[in-house]
Amino acid sequence: MRLYDTSTRAIRDFVPIKPGRVTIYLCGATVQAPPHIGHIRSGVNFDVLRRWLLRSGQDVWFCRNVTDLDDKILRVAAEEGVPWFIVAERNQRAFTWAYDVLGCLPPTVEPRAMGHIPEMIELMHRLIDKGHAYAAGGDVYFDVMSYAERYGRLSNQRPENMRAAADTDTDSAKRDPRDFALWKGAKPGEPTWATPWGPGRPGWHLECSAMATKYLGETFDIHGGGVDLIFPHHENEVAQSQAAGDGFARYWLHNGMLKIGAEKMSKSLGNSLLVPAMLTKVRAVELRYYLVAAHYRSAIEYSEEALAEAASAYQRIEGFVTRAAEVIHDVDAAAPLPAAFVQAMDDDLGVPQALAVVHEVVREGNVALAAGNKEQVARLLAETQNMLDVLGLDPRSPRWRDTAAGGGLHDTVDALVRVALDQRQAARARKDYAAADAIRDRLAAAGVTVEDTPQGPRWELAR
DSSP, X not given: OEEEETTTTEEEEOOOSBTTEEEEEEOOOBOSSOOBHHHHHHHHHHHHHHHHHHHTTOEEEXXXXXXXXXXXXXXXXXXXXXXXXXXXXXXXXXXHHHHHHTTOOOOSBOOBGGXXXXXXHHHHHHHHHTTSEEEETTEEEEOGGGGTTTTTTTTTOOGGXXXXXXXXXXXXXXXXXXXXXXXEEOOTTSOOBOOTTOSEEEOHHHHHHHHHHHHHOSEEXXXXXXXXXXXXXXXXXXXXXXXXXXXXXXXXXEEOOEEETTEEOOTTTTOOOXXXXXXXXXXXXXXXXXXHHSOTTSOEEOOHHHHHHHHHHHHHHHHHHHHHHHHOOOOOTTOOOOHHHHHHHHBTOOHHHHHHHHHHHHHHHHHHHHHTOHHHHHHHHHHHHHHHHHHTOOTTSHHHHHHHTTSSOHHHHHHHHHHHHHHHHHHHHTTOHHHHHHHHHHHHHTXXXXXXXXXXXXXXXXX
């Protein structure tokens, strides 16, 4: 497997530190607002990476953090007149729901930043002792020039060309305007924690270094996040961690942004597409297909047309799986994946090329169905479902089957619909077509679409 490593700006062979186990840290949400699909894209992309590693036989330790306190969260709390933790809790729940509804596997661990103050204090001690950080005016800063020979490598910049960090309103206390805050001194009305350098709260960058190394070790395999985090967040993470003596991440992976009208999707632009609103336009599985169909490093230019095309493409795959499953009831989950699919996924998660393989197999499967070649249908159905499982898109998985049939009530709904369909079939057998049509009309009014096939009537919830 080969992955594009931001730190070397090259595709590298991926070799985990410990054979058979991969450790991944993903920068998760800063929970000042509910998620739009630009936020969730990162979670979905790295879920595909995790699924592919699992399919390849790796044990994956996946850590995705939550930043539950920062300047933005405090600002929202002040505007609403509520404590900061109410804002954080509400929006973390919204993010968790969005990850779940789009089929992301739950993380191995999901630490909250404010639960790791002791680890942050220890990291600051190490940096001060090594001469890479200093306390001033109640704040603690990382001394960029003490690490100047390596600072900027991740983002491919030189310190002399960088702007001021501008991350506190007390920059006058800094030795250098490029120094960034590890700890922010206490201010009236803000939550504080005690440290040897005075009360206050952590800076953003410090949090991730403390959490990543606590759960994954001093050196771990992959650090991920959006491309907008490369600088300053990830640059500062790697600087403070390695300056303290940790190896930190061996590979850096960054997903592209989702844009509208050539602008990056963000809360501040006011052009957010929140996940619940998106699910009024397409089903959750179709939205997931839309988010994974582009290469993870590419930008997505959002449009209603592109979303509709993605939904139609998924429905073509789903149609084959549904029809084939009526003929083949037992699918071989251990069937080998097509070589072209494996090659695409091993080549820096080439999901667009992998999906092209899926669609080609589906085309062959439809031909086999039309020809009545059950042996060929069985093989192609197994290949299709196994490829879709890697991508988190298998329509027969409990996640999507239950969602499509009433939120976990698939078997119950199916049994009830089958009662009506049996009555309809009986009416047709006795040539009471008016009664048969009436049953079909009542099902349609209830949101159930019926299709008559050679294998018997098939139903689904109307889209």
